[in-house]
Amino acid sequence: MNLEILDFIIVIGIVQGVLFSLAILFSKYFKSSTNTYLGISMLIGILTNVQYLAVKYHWYSEFPKFAIFEDIELVLLLPITLLFYYVKFLYPKFKLQNKYKLLFLPFSISVLVNLYVGGHAHFKLYSLEDLYWVPPFYTVEYFFSIVLNIIILVVTYVLLFKKTNTEHPLVNHSLKWIKLFFYFHVAIIITWISLEVVEKAYPNDFNFILWLILNLLFYWVGYIGIFKFRLARNRYEIRKLIDKEVxxxxxxxxxxxxxxxxxxxxxxxxxxxxxxxxxxxxxxxxxxxxxxxxxxxxxxxxxxxxxxxxxxxxxxxxxxxxxxxxxxxxxxxxxxxxxxxxxxxxxxxxxxxxxxxxxxxxxxxxxxxxxxxxxxxxxx
Known part of the structure; x- marks a missing residue:
């Protein structure tokens, strides 16, 4: 199959993902604190797709200052927002307290460091001479992102499969949706890590496999979302009719x-x-x-x-x-x-x-x- 066709599929997935994410975040039929984390997570996933296309089609050669976008390690952010989505789905009363905000610290540090280095490398705002620490930092950042994603998967697995149903206020929730979503999540992380290992031994661009799986998630969530959107809209309007005592x-x-x-x-x-x-x-x-x-x-x-x-x-x-x-x-x-x-x-x-x-x-x-x-x- 021509990879250009695959890229076209990825672009369609990006467009659909953006539209559905915006619907989740701003539609009165979908809007909830739980869905907010899902919408944000999908947007982050979409941005990783954009990063892939930008590198493949050399967009940064034409717009070099935008190369700093590639330095933003979204793989440090996505697992955290997904974790909060899982937790909020299972425990609707969950509040994002300050101690949980510490989970965003690795991503925040990464952004600050990359902006600092990018100010020198991409924008020529200042000159940095002692950059000996940058390669080790990127190595640590790389391995930490892998470990962090694995830890989040393990924690989520415990929440979904090791906790008894009586510990979840799930009477009006179905675990089928969230478990299928988790399986997609696992597939994406396993594929990502496997491709990293394969490309070390056989340098080539196999990343399209990862982005296709990610886009399958966008398509699936979008397909289910259309049904859930209609259902949510129906329930919203029915409730208004009931409230008017029809x-x-x-x-x-x-x-x-x-x-x-x-x-x-x-x-x-x-x-x-x-x-x-x-x-x-x-x-x-x-x-x-x-x-x-x-x-x-x-x-x-x-x-x-x-x-x-x-x-x-x-x-x-x-x-x-x-x-x-x-x-x-x-x-x-x-x-x-x-x-x-x-x-x-x-x-x-x-x-x-x-x-x-x-x-x-x-x-x-x-x-x-x-x-x-x-x-x-x-x-x-």
Missing amino acids: KTETIEVSIKDKKTELTQDKDNEYLQDLVSILENEYIYRDPKLSRNDMANRLGISVGYLSQMINNNSKKSFSDYINYYRVEDVKQMVLNTDFNKYSMLAIGLEAGYNSKSAFYSGFKKETGLTPSEFKKSHQIS
């Missing part, structure tokens, strides 16, 4: 096979409080809702909560919550204001934490998939 009486009547209300013991104040919380505060829309949370809210034991629900509805706690979520979905899918939104977005806003949980929960309650239910109630 939940009409006519929809209630139109559901012919709607189950009767759950049996309620009017003498049981805890049951009345439970129903009130669910129907007035819509707490079932919280995908993190658990029996412990509800029992604590009511001031009763978990066992009594389960017994109370079963005695009055013949349902378990999870089935009882599922009932309310299904009723929420029914009302939304039969409301024409929600027609333009995906079923998945509607299910997630009703409180489900995944597509599989949504479809299985809905079918368990109704015997139909959400699409089948909607179709069965459409006016012919």
Whole structure:
């Protein structure tokens, strides 16, 4: 394959990466402290691609002052921003305290030193005579960058695979995305180190392999991102509709096979409080809702909560919550204001934490998939 074609693929990846990074950083549908680290990391990865193309096509020969850009060791920065992305994804309440900012120190030192040397070498701002320390510094910088990236991979591996799920507030997160992202990260670092070793023994330009893998990451994140962008936008707009209480009486009547209300013991104040919380505060829309949370809210034991629900509805706690979520979905899918939104977005806003949980929960309650239910109630 012609390497010029490969470079064209890299350029397309750069453009897509830039657009998606900007969307992550500035779109109201994506914007979050977690995604900020992802957007910054992608931009840094894109800049490393630009560095590669600049060297290959001798841009610095035409614009020598820009050669200082090549001296910026982004491999000292990228692993840190990626680490913060992983940590923030797993622990949403994580705060970037001053002690964590020390991780940026190696990159900061590298930038200052390279700017200092670059002022002499590229801009001729001053003359430096004693530069004997520069080659050893670059050697240390080189090996340190490799070690740093390996350490970050190990730390991330421990966070993702050695910690139990109960230690992560991940109820409404899927680890599939972050683990696949990590596998790409590992592939990039292994390829980078392998190419460094190969090129020492067989000098040649094999770097295009690394940049292709990096661009595969851009393409993959962009592809997933388009789907997630649409999903995030749908959920944002659905939430606005729900907040405006677009939940009409006519929809209630139109559901012919709607189950009767759950049996309620009017003498049981805890049951009345439970129903009130669910129907007035819509707490079932919280995908993190658990029996412990509800029992604590009511001031009763978990066992009594389960017994109370079963005695009055013949349902378990999870089935009882599922009932309310299904009723929420029914009302939304039969409301024409929600027609333009995906079923998945509607299910997630009703409180489900995944597509599989949504479809299985809905079918368990109704015997139909959400699409089948909607179709069965459409006016012919």
